[in-house]
Amino acid sequence: MINAMSAAHGDSWYVTILLFVITYILIKMGVSKGAKILHMILRLFYVIMIFSGVVLLMTIWNFALLYVIKGILAIVLIYAMEMILVKTKKGTIGAKAPMYWGLFVVVLVVVVLLGLQVIRF
Numbered sequence: 001m002i003n004a005m006s007a008a009h010g011d012s013w014y015v016t017i018l019l020f021v022i023t024y025i026l027i028k029m030g031v032s033k034g035a036k037i038l039h040m041i042l043r044l045f046y047v048i049m050i051f052s053g054v055v056l057l058m059t060i061w062n063f064a065l066l067y068v069i070k071g072i073l074a075i076v077l078i079y080a081m082e083m084i085l086v087k088t089k090k091g092t093i094g095a096k097a098p099m100y101w102g103l104f105v106v107v108l109v110v111v112v113l114l115g116l117q118v119i120r121f
């Protein structure tokens with residue numbers, strides 16, 4: 001069960017990021033039906049990431065501070081992805097685009113480096 005969660009988490013994070021990028025491209029290309037379907041699948045991956053992450057945090061990591069912080073930042077990352085997609089779809093992202101993209105890139109890098117323990121404390 002724990003191994004399955006570890007595999008689910010470790011194998012799903014890049015699928016999540018890839019789905020986000022493809023959904024964004026489809027929105028920009030005006031392929032709204034395709035974007036809608038991929039956005040739904042992306043939201044399913046948010047659930048998989050959060051569920052498997054929380055299980056791993058509670059079991060093998062016993063709420064280690066490193067992964068508590070990583071988990072919180074991962075939620076910020078999901079927020080940034082949702083804001084970018086929803087606001088781009090509505091056409092209301094405007095001047096806030098660089099802020100959300102900046103947040104996305106910086107938090108993504110930190111979350112992955114914390115997850116892989118490249119950054120550790």
Ligand code: HEM
Nearest residue numbers: 006010013049050053054056057061067071074112115116
């Ligand atoms: C989109 C959101 C997320 C991304 C991109 C992400 C990314 C990653 C990455 C790259 C790893 C390293 C995996 C590996 O060793 O192969 C990892 C591990 C981990 N993440 Fe996440 N994560 C996300 C969400 C979360 C959430 C919401 C939590 C907890 C609340 C969490 C808790 C953990 C824990 C505890 C580990 C250690 C797993 C292990 O030892 O196998 N993650 N994450």
